[in-house]
Amino acid sequence: MFSIKTYLINTLSQLEGWQAYCAIVGLLLICGLGVPLPEDITLIAAGIVAALGSISLWGAMVAGFFGVMAGDAFLYTVGRIYGRRAFTLPLIRTIMTPRRIALAERKIMRNSHFICFTARFLPGLRSPVFLMAGIIGIRPIVFYGLDGLAALLSVPLWVLVGHWVGENLDAALSIAERVQLSLAGVVVLLVVAYFAWRRYRKTRRAQRLMYYMSSRYPSGTPS
Numbered sequence: 609m610f611s612i613k614t615y616l617i618n619t620l621s622q623l624e625g626w627q628a629y630c631a632i633v634g635l636l637l638i639c640g641l642g643v644p645l646p647e648d649i650t651l652i653a654a655g656i657v658a659a660l661g662s663i664s665l666w667g668a669m670v671a672g673f674f675g676v677m678a679g680d681a682f683l684y685t686v687g688r689i690y691g692r693r694a695f696t697l698p699l700i701r702t703i704m705t706p707r708r709i710a711l712a713e714r715k716i717m718r719n720s721h722f723i724c725f726t727a728r729f730l731p732g733l734r735s736p737v738f739l740m741a742g743i744i745g746i747r748p749i750v751f752y753g754l755d756g757l758a759a760l761l762s763v764p765l766w767v768l769v770g771h772w773v774g775e776n777l778d779a780a781l782s783i784a785e786r787v788q789l790s791l792a793g794v795v796v797l798l799v800v801a802y803f804a805w806r807r808y809r810k811t812r813r814a815q816r817l818m819y820y821m822s823s824r825y826p827s828g829t830p831s
Contacts, residue, residue, distance in 0.1 A: 616646070620653035624662030628654075632668065633675035640679010642703040642735035647676070648766050655770020665771055672763045680738050680755050687742020694739060704736050712736035720746055721754060728758030 616635070623631055632654045639647040654668040663671075686694050694700050695709065712733050715723045724746065727737040741751050 616649050617653040617656060620650070621656055621660060621662075623657065624660075628657050628663045629667060629671045632657075632671040633678065636672065636675025637679045637682070640676065640682065640735065640738075641699070642683075647731065650675075651763060651766035652770035652773075655767040656773070657770075658767070659771045659773075665767070668767050668771070669764050672767055673759055676759050676763055677752075677756065680759075681752070683735055683738040684742040684748075684751055687739045688745070689742075691743055694743060700739065704739070708732065708736045709740070712740045716740045716744065716746075720744065721750060724751055724754040725758050728755060728762055 620628065620631055620635075632650065635645065635650045636647060639645045639650060651672045654663075654672050655665070657663050658665040658668040686697070686700070690697065695704075713736075715733065716737055720741065723737055724741055727734045730737075738751075738755070
C-alpha cells in the first residue's frame, strides 16, 4: 500500500550533498504552506540521510530549521501584507479551509503569544495560526522569537530520531507516532498549566484590589 511517509523517507534517502539539502528545505517550505505533507517525517528523513553519511547531522538540523522557518515566515508575511484579503488568494483558499481558519483565529485572539509557540506542535492549526499572526499584527520580534524557540526544540528532536533509527523505516514510523503522542501530551499539559497560571494571577489581582479597597475605604463606600 502506498504511504506518503514511506515515499518521503525513501526518496530523501537516495539523495546526497546539496541535492539532499535543497530537497529538505523545499519539502519543509511546502509543508509550511499548509500542504498536507508530514513535516515531522521530512525531518526524520533528513536524520536518516545524515545517518547514511550523505549529509552531516548538523547540516540536516540547519537545513531543517531553515526550511521550517522559511515556510512559517512566508505565511506570516503574507498575512501582514494582505491582511484578511489573504483569504481570497488562490493558494490560501485552496489549502486552508474556512473551518481551520476560524479555529485558528479564535485560538490566537485569546492567547496570541502562547499559541505562536504551541502551534509548532499542532500540525492541523500550524499554518492558519501563522497566517493569522501576520493578519492581526503580532510584532515580528515576538512571532519569530516564539516560533524560532519552538523550532529549536522540535527540529533537532525529529532529526535525531531519524539519525538514531538509521535505515529502519518501520522503527522510524513507529517512533514518530509515539513521539507525536508524547508531544501532544506535553502541549496539553502546557495549555492546562498556562490557563491555571492565568486564572491564579487573575484571582490574586482581584484579591489585592479588594484588600486595597477595604483598607483605603473601611466603611465600604469611597467618599
